[in-house]
Amino acid sequence: MKETLSTISQKTGFSVTTVSRVLSGQAEKYRISERARKIVLEEAERCNYSPNIIARNLRTNKTNTIGLILPSVSNPYFADLSSVIIAEANSRKYTTIVLDSMESESNQEACIATLMARRVDGIIVAPCGTDPAIFEEINKKHVPVILVDRFYEESDLPYVTTNNYSGGVEAINSLIRNGHRNIACIQGVKTSAPNKKRIAGYKAAMADAGLEDNILVVGNEFSLQNGYLETKLLLNRNPRPTAIFTLSNTIALGAIKAIREAGMKIPDDISLIAFDNNIYMDYLTPPISRISQPVEDMAKLAVKLLFESIESHNRVNTKLELAPDFISRESVKNLE
Amino acid sequence: MKETLSTISQKTGFSVTTVSRVLSGQAEKYRISERARKIVLEEAERCNYSPNIIARNLRTNKTNTIGLILPSVSNPYFADLSSVIIAEANSRKYTTIVLDSMESESNQEACIATLMARRVDGIIVAPCGTDPAIFEEINKKHVPVILVDRFYEESDLPYVTTNNYSGGVEAINSLIRNGHRNIACIQGVKTSAPNKKRIAGYKAAMADAGLEDNILVVGNEFSLQNGYLETKLLLNRNPRPTAIFTLSNTIALGAIKAIREAGMKIPDDISLIAFDNNIYMDYLTPPISRISQPVEDMAKLAVKLLFESIESHNRVNTKLELAPDFISRESVKNLE
């Protein structure tokens, strides 16, 4: 492990330059003789040489590393996302540094500082907060930034997200088709763009059906607890909603907990539709109807955009919305 | 961002050395005057200086980075583990590189090569495969290695894991207390130590109850599909087991799927107990009795051990088994 170009140079008698060129595959370009190549390669093999990437990074001013900032690494949705991103980056010979902002803007700033100090070649982020300024500056002056899942509507930062509006519309329309009129929605972080779009879809679909007066949006966090508490309150309302639309998988679990505690059954006593997809949702009783985000496609596209940007040394300004899938299960009662 | 010690040196008139010492908090130690400190700090502030960590790493031969290799980044169990490890490392000013071996030894070797080339200061790994040699060599010659979850019985590499044996015993005893005699077990990767220990616990508890003849172990993968297929077969056996013990959460989901397809109900027609804990298990119908691993404690201890090793420049040889929790729910029928 103490093997360097210099030690190989000494062993073989060739200069560090020559050794470097052979080992970095530039032998052809710099006309290194077959003989020299062979000797150098054999010595490198023998001593198990592994180039010091730190030194290379310093010299080339490239780290072959990307940064990934997520609001919650352990959330299954983001765990899936990171899994795909890590794999995609890896297939391009890049390493990923995953950081957790824990839904806090100050943590997020610390994450950014870490990534900038480590001179990553690009950043993929599901941002928290409402101010795009810091990412815009980085994107303009330093390294490319691609937003994923969450984005800033007023900014021209590139992003890949689900078509959250149509997801909201689809969810509500399916409820309306089943005769529901009194549909409540439990939201997550109010200021996040996906949340806003889903709410917009919900409201538009309700309005289209002439149900403006029944619009009811509660909650403020993408968490189980939020789902639980808000559902408790919803179940006490008069009239009680016949259906609940939860804007995340965690909120859905909280809602289920509250519904059970009230001794009620899904879908007989109340219907439920959720955003997000997780395999376990099919194993709940009943399986939950849901709006599934194309996580793998989103992750792959985000990486693709990032590398376009890195390799071209230009910024992209692509904004992509991928269509969600509606997965119909048995958590919605037909009231007609 | 093009700000370096050298540019600050030029602006302020102090040498690069002095600037470096002020900015790295060594002013006291090297008797830099208050006046000089102030000037340098102000200039650094003004131009928004951020040290080039790559250069620092090269010079100090430390990267303040640890590597984490997992068999499946998206598996909720490992997602939880990585979340805690990332946070713990971060609180010690370390960055984590997460890599996915995808349960393949050749991938695992590639991961190791990546981490060594990047000169991480230490490695935490839930290894796959049965050969500890490569990790032993790294641990001996290069950087400290701590195993987590999975480990090698014959090796003296340090590890933190669950007491999988007692977990197996507890699961089976609880079934036996409920009158079960015909208990099948669906395992994961046969060669992994946790799997072996769980099986050993299962067999010991069965034997203690005089049920050697009823011992039945099937399966070979920590996956939903394995759980599904093996359960299909188990349900066709004669006599059919009255209870199934699945060695992971994914296997449990597969078992549930097969049981449902057969038109059977848990626990009325068959009982189920699983290894691993996930919040959604409480929301299944019925909630699943399970052996919960202390993921957070394991992660924190693994990080603690790693840093002991890094900071002391010595290897630790601690081997820790943490007691699992038995979470009793309604997936087990009392046959008596």
Next chain:
DNA sequence: TACTTTTGCTCAAACGATTGTGCATAATTA
């Protein structure tokens, strides 16, 4: 006044790679 100690700072090497340029020698051509 002369010597010692402290203060405040700089020099220059080092970490390990990459890379533009240059220089012999060998091979080719005229």
Next chain:
DNA sequence: TAATTATGCACAATCGTTTGAGCAAAAGTA
């Protein structure tokens, strides 16, 4: 044979930081 071109390699600078050693000038002491 002389001029030209091709071949094969090495020199030395560079990336931005850290750090042991050293050296004036200022302050303290005798």
